[in-house]
Amino acid sequence: MSTPYDAMWEKLNLDLEAHAGLLEVLGKFYGDIYLSQSGRLKGMEYLDFVLSEVHGLRIKELQEAKAQGKKIIGTFCVFVPEEIVLAAGAIQVGLCAGAEAGKEAAEKVLPRNTCALIKSFVGFKLSKLCPYIESCDLVVGETTCDGKKKAYEIFADYAPVYVMEIPQMKNACDRDLWKAEILRFKDKIEALTGNIITAEKLKGAIKLVNDRRRVLQRLNRLRAAVPTPISGRDVILANQISFYDDPVRFTSKMGELCDELEARVNRGEGVAPKGTARLMLSGCPMAVPNWKVPFVIESSGAVVVGEESCIGTRNTRDLVDESAETLEAMLDALADRYMKIDCACFTPNRERLDHIVEMAKELKVDGVIHYALSFCQPYTIEAYKVDQTLQKAGIPMLAIETDYSMEDVEQLKTRVEAFVEMTRS
Amino acid sequence: MSTPYDAMWEKLNLDLEAHAGLLEVLGKFYGDIYLSQSGRLKGMEYLDFVLSEVHGLRIKELQEAKAQGKKIIGTFCVFVPEEIVLAAGAIQVGLCAGAEAGKEAAEKVLPRNTCALIKSFVGFKLSKLCPYIESCDLVVGETTCDGKKKAYEIFADYAPVYVMEIPQMKNACDRDLWKAEILRFKDKIEALTGNIITAEKLKGAIKLVNDRRRVLQRLNRLRAAVPTPISGRDVILANQISFYDDPVRFTSKMGELCDELEARVNRGEGVAPKGTARLMLSGCPMAVPNWKVPFVIESSGAVVVGEESCIGTRNTRDLVDESAETLEAMLDALADRYMKIDCACFTPNRERLDHIVEMAKELKVDGVIHYALSFCQPYTIEAYKVDQTLQKAGIPMLAIETDYSMEDVEQLKTRVEAFVEMTRS
Numbered sequence: 098m099s100t101p102y103d104a105m106w107e108k109l110n111l112d113l114e115a116h117a118g119l120l121e122v123l124g125k126f127y128g129d130i131y132l133s134q135s136g137r138l139k140g141m142e143y144l145d146f147v148l149s150e151v152h153g154l155r156i157k158e159l160q161e162a163k164a165q166g167k168k169i170i171g172t173f174c175v176f177v178p179e180e181i182v183l184a185a186g187a188i189q190v191g192l193c194a195g196a197e198a199g200k201e202a203a204e205k206v207l208p209r210n211t212c213a214l215i216k217s218f219v220g221f222k223l224s225k226l227c228p229y230i231e232s233c234d235l236v237v238g239e240t241t242c243d244g245k246k247k248a249y250e251i252f253a254d255y256a257p258v259y260v261m262e263i264p265q266m267k268n269a270c271d272r273d274l275w276k277a278e279i280l281r282f283k284d285k286i287e288a289l290t291g292n293i294i295t296a297e298k299l300k301g302a303i304k305l306v307n308d309r310r311r312v313l314q315r316l317n318r319l320r321a322a323v324p325t326p327i328s329g330r331d332v333i334l335a336n337q338i339s340f341y342d343d344p345v346r347f348t349s350k351m352g353e354l355c356d357e358l359e360a361r362v363n364r365g366e367g368v369a370p371k372g373t374a375r376l377m378l379s380g381c382p383m384a385v386p387n388w389k390v391p392f393v394i395e396s397s398g399a400v401v402v403g404e405e406s407c408i409g410t411r412n413t414r415d416l417v418d419e420s421a422e423t424l425e426a427m428l429d430a431l432a433d434r435y436m437k438i439d440c441a442c443f444t445p446n447r448e449r450l451d452h453i454v455e456m457a458k459e460l461k462v463d464g465v466i467h468y469a470l471s472f473c474q475p476y477t478i479e480a481y482k483v484d485q486t487l488q489k490a491g492i493p494m495l496a497i498e499t500d501y502s503m504e505d506v507e508q509l510k511t512r513v514e515a516f517v518e519m520t521r522s
Numbered sequence: 523m524s525t526p527y528d529a530m531w532e533k534l535n536l537d538l539e540a541h542a543g544l545l546e547v548l549g550k551f552y553g554d555i556y557l558s559q560s561g562r563l564k565g566m567e568y569l570d571f572v573l574s575e576v577h578g579l580r581i582k583e584l585q586e587a588k589a590q591g592k593k594i595i596g597t598f599c600v601f602v603p604e605e606i607v608l609a610a611g612a613i614q615v616g617l618c619a620g621a622e623a624g625k626e627a628a629e630k631v632l633p634r635n636t637c638a639l640i641k642s643f644v645g646f647k648l649s650k651l652c653p654y655i656e657s658c659d660l661v662v663g664e665t666t667c668d669g670k671k672k673a674y675e676i677f678a679d680y681a682p683v684y685v686m687e688i689p690q691m692k693n694a695c696d697r698d699l700w701k702a703e704i705l706r707f708k709d710k711i712e713a714l715t716g717n718i719i720t721a722e723k724l725k726g727a728i729k730l731v732n733d734r735r736r737v738l739q740r741l742n743r744l745r746a747a748v749p750t751p752i753s754g755r756d757v758i759l760a761n762q763i764s765f766y767d768d769p770v771r772f773t774s775k776m777g778e779l780c781d782e783l784e785a786r787v788n789r790g791e792g793v794a795p796k797g798t799a800r801l802m803l804s805g806c807p808m809a810v811p812n813w814k815v816p817f818v819i820e821s822s823g824a825v826v827v828g829e830e831s832c833i834g835t836r837n838t839r840d841l842v843d844e845s846a847e848t849l850e851a852m853l854d855a856l857a858d859r860y861m862k863i864d865c866a867c868f869t870p871n872r873e874r875l876d877h878i879v880e881m882a883k884e885l886k887v888d889g890v891i892h893y894a895l896s897f898c899q900p901y902t903i904e905a906y907k908v909d910q911t912l913q914k915a916g917i918p919m920l921a922i923e924t925d926y927s928m929e930d931v932e933q934l935k936t937r938v939e940a941f942v943e944m945t946r947s
Contacts, residue, residue: 247900250907251906266687270698274689274695277695444674
């Protein structure tokens with residue numbers, strides 16, 4: 098079936114046949130998991146539309162921006178400071194990393210014992226399935242885990258890669274290293290774009306990204322209501338789309354969604370029957386279209402009311418201080434804000450344990466599902482400490498380790514159902 | 523069977539029965555792999571003796587040192603600067619991490635998908651099988667990989683743990699961070715021992731550790747002769763024992779071994795028949811008693827002539843500059859020397875690729891066996907780049923991924939034999 102985007106995809110050197118197959122599967126998957134829900138907010142139509150155009154209209158926008166001389170920066174991690182990219186007049190997008198397509202190709206260059214997210218982005222590139230990667234002038238990796246750190250070395254054979262070093266502790270020397278890395282990144286982006294980052298431009302970019310964080314914070318505050326007024330899946334989708342949609346438009350549309358949600362909350366309406374178990378997700382990021390676990394949970398007598406995740410509060414909890422007036426002070430504010438991220442790449446990572454308990458209590462959850470991608474050592478190992486900490490707080494936890502395949506869906510459902518049952522007894 | 527050390531082991535709170543079983547298996551294993559060799563140097567008797575007393579006499583020495591007020595520092599990695607420990611009058615020992623004993627206990631707190639080395643040290647502690655860990659006043663970990671970094675957080679529930687941060691790149695800000703980490707470590711060790719590290723003491727310690735590196739460098743130069751004058755297993759043993767034997771005594775004894783080896787080389791004598799394939803090992807460390815792969819190789823028509831490994835040249839190649847006279851200059855010399863380590867924790871890690879090719883050429887090898895522990899992401903992923911680089915240099919490589927179990931010995935033997943055959947065709 099031909100589409101208005103075929104010529105663009107061909108120009109981007111995608112594997113057109115495989116790509117068409119991918120979009121078809123994605124459409125069906127989205128229909129089953131998203132469009133089948135009842136009682137959705139009208140404002141979700143915007144996200145449905147953006148998702149339906151994920152490889153179409155948004156890519157067209159990126160191509161148009163490129164034609165006007167703008168640069169496209171692809172990323173995989175919440176540590177890459179988008180404020181720098183925006184201040185240089187470039188566009189930052191999260192890259193495809195949430196589907197199994199391309200797994201076989203990835204396993205030719207990576208060990209099979211590599212997490213699904215890493216195999217996914219390498220596979221998407223090798224199989225020519227991701228129009229975002231193909232649109233990128235630079236792909237920015239980071240050293241958050243061994244898997245990504247070493248995979249970027251191989252990825253660099255196929256794409257223009259730049260890697261930011263993320264420190265592993267939070268001492269003064271780590272803050273120094275991170276500040277130096279932000280400066281190195283600024284130089285790189287200025288050189289790539291040919292634009293100098295001024296205090297004025299950076300101030301605007303900080304405000305813009307903070308505004309997006311603020312609207313997602315508002316969404317999280319509203320969705321915490323009892324009864325639950327929006328499905329976890331829908332909130333996850335909003336967080337996922339925040340990584341690649343135009344930030345101004347996205348923030349405005351999410352504001353409208355929040356207004357509608359607020360009215361619903363005020364009416365005391367919910368999407369799940371009274372007494373549905375309230376669960377929180379904690380752990381690894383879920384990139385589009387990795388909706389397996391939220392779907393399993395919400396098909397098992399529970400609703401997801403919070404995501405302690407990079408695609409969730411880890412990305413939106415902290416704002417950059419907006420009071421700085423000089424470029425130097427703004428760069429310091431950026432360094433400080435990003436150092437607050439409680440990624441499992443840090444040791445120790447007590448902040449994360451505290452945040453999880455705090456969030457679980459605020460959201461009045463019946464339990465926490467710890468979600469880790471198989472072979473993700475930082476999160477699979479940290480799960481033990483999370484469990485210890487939640488046990489002390491009297492909050493039950495179920496640890497799930499999985500990948501992007503659908504083979505374990507029934508098994509996961511059985512485990513989640515048993516967990517939900519247990520939280521009620 | 524009672525031994526003269528039973529009371530000591532009991533006082534160290536070892537599981538006496540399980541420990542006796544471990545020593546029995548170790549003794550048999552050592553007999554099969556080491557004592558069965560023919561044509562061994564007389565000087566190897568010292569190493570045989572040290573190994574036979576690995577949990578006996580050496581532990582007794584450590585206990586005696588402790589009784590005199592000395593502190594024992596346990597480590598798992600070549601990044602921990604022993605010079606600092608020695609300069610403070612303390613003793614540094616490598617900890618048990620090379621056997622499967624305790625695996626079940628380790629898997630209760632760590633994911634099964636964790637490398638054998640990490641499961642080993644956690645298991646040894648949880649199962650009360652390692653008299654070294656029980657003798658330690660401080661266990662010093664490091665952030666070289668996600669697995670260890672996160673496992674130390676759990677290990678800290680059971681032992682006094684201190685973690686050094688190892689940078690992930692080699693830019694100026696990384697050197698700054700590493701220098702700060704050395705200073706933090708110095709403060710910690712001074713506080714622990716109550717001894718101030720003076721320039722004079724540090725100068726002596728630098729010389730002492732360099733001397734041990736120099737004698738192991740000499741061993742490596744001599745063993746490179748054709749025909750091969752000493753088995754790879756024996757050289758690996760010397761490297762392994764260097765981590766826990768008294769450094770002065772060890773260096774002296776290895777000097778004698780080298781004298782004997784030199785005479786043998788001058789006589790043109792070898793331990794392997796002429797035409798035996800010369801292979802080099804490259805990759806992960808092999809802690810005592812992890813001799814599986816060297817044994818498999820040397821039972822398959824080949825001899826190991828070099829180890830590009832932490833238990834090998836990664837630990838001995840670079841000396842600390844001895845010309846510094848002030849404490850500050852010595853600390854800088856230490857920082858510089860340790861930053862040269864070409865561990866797969868760095869990205870990029872071009873130095874390692876260059877070193878491997880250089881070493882393979884110098885040693886005139888027929889091929890390289892890349893050895894990686896399963897689930898060791900830095901080395902399993904870097905293996906791809908090593909293979910690419912060796913291919914370009916026309917040197918064949920076989921990638922082995924394994925753990926500490928004996929189940930795959932026959933399968934490995936078949937693969938190594940086929941590889942040896944291939945290098946000759």
